[in-house]
Amino acid sequence: MSAIFKDHDYAQPAKPKWWTSRIAIYSALFLWAFVCLFPIYWTLTTSFKLAPDVMRGNMVPWWDFTPRWKGWESIGISPRLIGEVSTVREEFFKRFWNSTIISVTSSMLAVVLGSLAAYGLSRFNFRFGFMRNSDISFFFLSQMILPPVVLALPFLVLYKSLALIDTRIGLILLYTLMVLPIVIWIMRDQFQGIPIELEEAALVDGLGVWGAFLQIVLPIALPGMVAAFILSLVLCWNEYFFAALLTATNATTLPVMVASQTGSQGINWWSMAALSSAAILPLVIVAIFLEKYIIKGMAAGAVK
């Protein structure tokens, strides 16, 4: 073991005890890692299976079954179909594109609106009627407890009369509303951590309030904004309830597509698995590469 840290007694406890605790910790870690990874592994491998493989319960590719592209062909993605026209692929990419546009746009909108509001609330005192700063903050944050089901039906009727039903804009507005409190929560924490002296110096040097915000504060707060953006992206990408109620054909997102195929396909597991994999893969990749920001976003506000 490391011989450097021998200056404390507790740095070199009794060997057997140390080993049991090590084994306990690592077995717990691997057990939970298995719990987390197995469903993803199962879905990914199932998307390469054929019916007999599913029924025999084969698990390990190249060991007890030969991977086939059949599942992926059902959404038009496979080496054989490259360059060919495929309606299912177009359908899939349309949904994928809808999901991308809607989640990215609404996350950006929420980050812009939310950062401005959070900055204002962390620097100035406002008074709208009887509402003071803490009331305004509470008003924004209290939107978090609003269950989507309360808004869903009024929005359905409103959107019908506004011809916004089954449009991307309609969903973007709702998703922005949904993630705005979370963004404000994260960003308020970020801005409170930035020393005011920086802006005071900028003001002395002749910048306006907005100039100081845009040129001085924003670059410093950028990591926090990225964190808020990614967290919003995850929530918007996975949202199902509003999308199921407010879209029909044009603006349906990936979760709606997945859900609509769940019931109808019966034992057609390979195509469902391929579709589910395709729906979760973008965020799995995001999680692997941008894990730092996600954790930063969720940790903000938890620790004061």
Next chain:
Amino acid sequence: MMTDGDLLHTVTADNISNNRKRLGKLLVWSTALFGLALAAWQMAFETGRVSTGFDTWRPVLYAYMLWATALCAAQVIVNGEKGKRTLFVLPAALFVVSLVVFPLLFALYISFTDWNLASPNGPQPNGWSNVKEMWNDEFYWNALKNMVYYVLAVSVEYVIAFGLALLLNSQIRARKFFRVVFLLPLMLSPVAVSWMIGKSMLEVRFGPVSRLLRDIGVEPSFFGSPEIARFMIMAMDAWTFIPFMMIMLLAGLQALPSEVIEASKVDGATGWQSFKEVIFPLMLPVSVTAIVIRIIFKLKLADIIINVTSGGPGGATDSVTSFIFREYRDRSNVGYGTLLAMVYLILIIIFVTALLKLVSRWMERPA
């Protein structure tokens, strides 16, 4: 200056002429009147009093947006520097107010009508009969009762999440790997999860879990009996959301002052003692935040239920949201569904306020 006591002090000498103030006010009022006139005209068109009008209410929406822009611009025109400060908060406030307050008022109106989208009559106010219907609706009360179970399940999630956070915080190798892996379930959409786990892994004939159970000698049936079905839904929801609590708790653990824990070790505390007497009390504020936020998310639980069991068997797994979703989807019962949602909202507000009060009172006590 109205904004005394700003954290960021600014000294401004605004000389705003009366003409400029008048211009700002004119801008707001003219756009507001324009919007109102447009709305009134469209209303008259819909009720048949005017022969020409627009197909939809979109133009009214555009007029509303014009007014909102004018209101923001007028802040700067009328108030100068102070208006520029208001401009930080005003867009978000306008956005939230117009997307929440108006629909909520509208919902309040709908919930006292007998509106069914399938009926040709449109909404007709029907007084308290929706409330009476709700009072006798066993399935709604059942769904509320289920929500209590679901919320109670948060305590188990908390214990697991705390354990995982402690594991990740201990001296281990490949910490980043485990952190990413533990985070992954949170990234997956509940709809995909409900297929991946609920519909395929728990499938009775070919699912791997069923196979495993059958090898042990248990006949698998996950969504047959009410208790097991509810437990399965809880487990799936927990699987996706445990990382959320885990990461908040991990952040809390990493922010703990290490001197205190070392001091407790020097004083001869065992691992369990230092956890019970030092770490856990210090973690209380973070724990409470994590639990409250998790409960708020839990109250919205619906996606997995809609896609795996549709509330079955016999409404045993129904959450309020999934119940209202079906009320709308299968019966197009907008009026009644909205009333149920409004009642749920009121119950949530009462519950969360009480929870926060309780928590703040409890936290004031020396731990």
